[in-house]
Amino acid sequence: MKQLLSFLLLSITLISCTVLPKQPAQEEVYLFSYFKGNGDGLHLAYSQDGYQWKALKNDSIFLKPTAGIDKLMRDPCIIRGGDGKFHMVWTVSWNEKGIGYASSEDLLHWSEQKFIPVMAHEPNARNTWAPEITYDARNKEYLIYWATTITGLYPETQSAMDKAYNHRIYYATTKDFKDISPTKLLYEPGFNVIDASIVKDQNRYVMFLKDETREPAQKNLKVAYSKNLTGPYSAAGPPITGNYWAEGPTTLQLGKKWIVYFDKYTQRAMGAVQSEDLETWEDISDKISFPQGMRHGTIFKVSKHEFEKLLQ
Template sequence: MAIRLFIPLKTVHFTFFLLFVAGSVLAQKYPPIYLFSYFKGNGEDGLHLAYSTDGYQYQALKRDSSFLKPTVGQDKLMRDPCIIRGHDGRFHMVWTVSWKEKSIGYASSADLIHWTEQQNLPVMAHEEGARNCWAPEITYDYRSGQYMIYWATTLMGKFPETQDAAENAYNHRIYYTTTTDFNSYSPTKLLYEPGFNVIDATIQRNGDQFVMFLKDETRTPPQKNLRLAFSNSLTGPYSKAGSPITGKYWAEGPTVAKLIDLWIVYFDKYTEHTYGAVTSTDLKTWTDVSDKVSFPKGTRHGTVLTITKEELARLQKH
């Protein structure tokens, strides 16, 4: 005979409240270290890392020299490096290997210093009209136990209603594949079609929802700003993109950290050759704090994750 336990809803809510308070207390007592992975120049020399103890001021590690040289892809670049701490405890990284290839790079590490052999994942090789694979990212789905890897690609002849002759006529949408082990991958599918040229998506979990931070890449008339879309499932469907959360400047490459109860979105002000940031407590009202953040000179399209003091000490020693 099955035994069913009845737990009052108030008890459930109170339990989650206690967990939230406990998490906040621990975060204040043992504040995380924010690690920023980025590239410089065109990505020829590979992976660069910087760290911050407050989420605002970042300092380069290893005297701002490369931690990992790129070895895969025709152009052997390591642009847009995205690192996450996986459910398996390892660090998993993907990156852009070339401006014009149909693949992305992948490697993993136990300590951010020693990496597995780099792989070239042909995620768009099946599409004859694919022109590129840009800015891949990884998000883990605790519900399905899968990792989702997603990136921007232009498919020739697709979405002609938003085709623009400017900027080499690129016309991107976001595509994805899933994996549980980084050995086998699901067939590539379309993830997000917002009705405009879109690149640089990054997805964060917010309670039961998933939030996609993305760049509106529209050139005519120019947008070049960051927006948000929401979904109840990591693989979508995602809502219509909201209003811009960035200002009159051109912004790209968003990455997101949570400073206790404050969302902070870092981004590349690429025409101004500097980094900026906006903050929010509710994902609705945003404050520009670009004058409060600092990154190593020449930082390009990075992603942020948290590490421990012990992990930072190993990186500093290396």
């Protein structure tokens, strides 16, 4: 009996000391949120290699817009937050003083859509366009940022063309999308700027942006940097896109490569450039494919399990 008890105790000790092998990381799938037409609703495309993108659900709408007066859903930006949920913001109108917001745990069932009046305090604000979110893990809060024209500001860069819009990038912070901080200026590069998209690169933040200057026309994408998420950001570098009008940048890192996707909106097509150092860029628009009629949005990742639920 004593021998049996000793054997059992030894067995338990060995089991408790066994180090189980680490399970391999779950495979991820890239998703691309986008809209079609004037802002019909949320569409999703997927890719496993970052180059070939296919529409989910036969390119039908995952979420129809209800927020705001005009009830548009343009420029949908989705990120996974610190709480594990998906958080989305979008442009609800051409001329309202706020943005749309909703959250989801599975991209299929969404919370009630909210209108967040981030520019309601500014009587001369003309619009609130192309909002995006970047999660600040250190402070456990979200940076929401967007482009707004405030009539009378920065007259030195205003053109009579493009309906005299003259944007700068503004921001607010929140921990829960209920209590929103006061709005502040995020980026004033000395030109009409829109479509900012910020990602972290080791110990710095990289802002991809559109130079919206109309006279003489720029309409290209550039890059700025900062040590802090809320800035100050550097002067914008030279254009990273070519001799065409581009907007709506979103970024994916594939190994050592940075790929920036964008909307060649005058050509009704999507484009992309890639780089290994964020300085020398190669146009790879002829190497990518997207659903027909797709307009710009953002890229994010889901697990293979989450993706399979979307396929069902």
